[in-house]
Amino acid sequence: xxxxxxxxxxxxxxxxxxxxxxxxxxxxxxxxxxxxxxxxxxxxxxxxxxxxxxxxxxxxxxxxxxxxxxxxxxxxxxxxxxxxxxxxxxxxxxxxxxxxxxxxxxxxxxxxxxxxxxxxxxxxxxxxxxxxxxxxxxxxxxxxxxxxxxxxxxxxxxxxxxxxxxxxxxxxxxxxxxxxxxxxxxxxxxxxxxxxxxxxxxxxxxxxxxxxxxxxxxxxxxxxxxxxxxxxxxxxxxxxxxxxxxxxxxxxxxxxxxxxxxxxxxxxxxxxxxxxxxxxxxxxxxxxxxxxxxxxxxxxxxx
Numbered sequence: 001x002x003x004x005x006x007x008x009x010x011x012x013x014x015x016x017x018x019x020x021x022x023x024x025x026x027x028x029x030x031x032x033x034x035x036x037x038x039x040x041x042x043x044x045x046x047x048x049x050x051x052x053x054x055x056x057x058x059x060x061x062x063x064x065x066x067x068x069x070x071x072x073x074x075x076x077x078x079x080x081x082x083x084x085x086x087x088x089x090x091x092x093x094x095x096x097x098x099x100x101x102x103x104x105x106x107x108x109x110x111x112x113x114x115x116x117x118x119x120x121x122x123x124x125x126x127x128x129x130x131x132x133x134x135x136x137x138x139x140x141x142x143x144x145x146x147x148x149x150x151x152x153x154x155x156x157x158x159x160x161x162x163x164x165x166x167x168x169x170x171x172x173x174x175x176x177x178x179x180x181x182x183x184x185x186x187x188x189x190x191x192x193x194x195x196x197x198x199x200x201x202x203x204x205x206x207x208x209x210x211x212x213x214x215x216x217x218x219x220x221x222x223x224x225x226x227x228x229x230x231x232x233x234x235x236x237x238x239x240x241x242x243x244x245x246x247x248x249x250x251x252x253x254x255x256x257x258x259x260x261x262x263x264x265x266x267x268x269x270x271x272x273x274x275x276x277x278x279x280x281x282x283x284x285x286x287x288x289x290x291x292x293x294x295x296x297x298x299x300x301x302x303x
Contacts, residue, residue, distance in 0.1 A: 008255050013062035015262040019055035022265035023048040029275050044272045047092040051265045054085030058258045071144045079142040079151035080133050088129035090172040097179040105186045132167040136160050148251035155237040180213045215271045226260025229253045
């Protein structure tokens with residue numbers, strides 16, 4: 001059993017480190033190039049910042065599991081940060097989906113795409129993400145799980161578990177899916193209503209927007225699969241309350257979640273076209289620069 005605990009903690013730590021690296025690469029590229037400061041990329045940057053927060057929190061949790069039993073004064077607060085960070089990350093996708101809705105469906109209302117509106121929505125998203133878990137923390141419903149050595153809302157605590165799940169999973173996913181349906185419906189309605197002069201440009205724009213929404217749905221799929229163990233253990237606890245408890249249920253759940261957070265940051269990097277292309281060019285140029293420096297050094301030595 002100790003070997004499994006050690007292995008799971010090391011896996012969480014490794015996944016978290018990779019998630020932090022992917023997010024830092026994204027932030028570094030965007031921060032150092034002003035041409036990437038567009039609305040779409042800045043909203044992806046918002047996800048990268050949230051990704052750093054949740055991956056650092058998971059990393060700290062894994063370190064505490066490796067060095068102690070994790071049941072200290074800050075245990076409940078770390079549990080709160082895990083809930084808040086996960087909710088923050090998921091809700092950043094909602095802001096991206098709303099932006100695409102404003103661009104496609106409400107294209108004539110330019111004020112909806114203004115910096116003030118997008119910044120206001122983003123600020124509201126951060127405020128909700130940072131505060132929705134406070135009630136659970138204040139009333140002591142984020143408790144230490146001895147089997148998993150993690151402070152979380154108990155799987156048997158139906159009310160608080162559903163409360164947190166609504167903010168973290170159900171609301172963001174529902175909003176994203178509904179926005180996707182609205183955009184697809186709008187696009188199909190207006191495919192043949194444009195005049196010939198602008199039809200090609202409109203079709204190209206519609207394909208671009210649909211590709212963006214499909215990428216959001218891929219990330220939603222990642223969310224579902226990485227949350228699937230948590231859902232299974234929760235349903236088991238509700239439908240079979242007298243069954244023997246699984247001591248490692250939440251540990252297994254967070255092993256899956258930490259892997260998903262890491263993949264999420266990788267997808268965020270890959271799906272942002274300009275940032276991905278810049279990274280590829282940088283990687284391709286690195287061997288040639290190294291070779292040039294070596295040749296230059298050899299010429300200097302020969303002289």
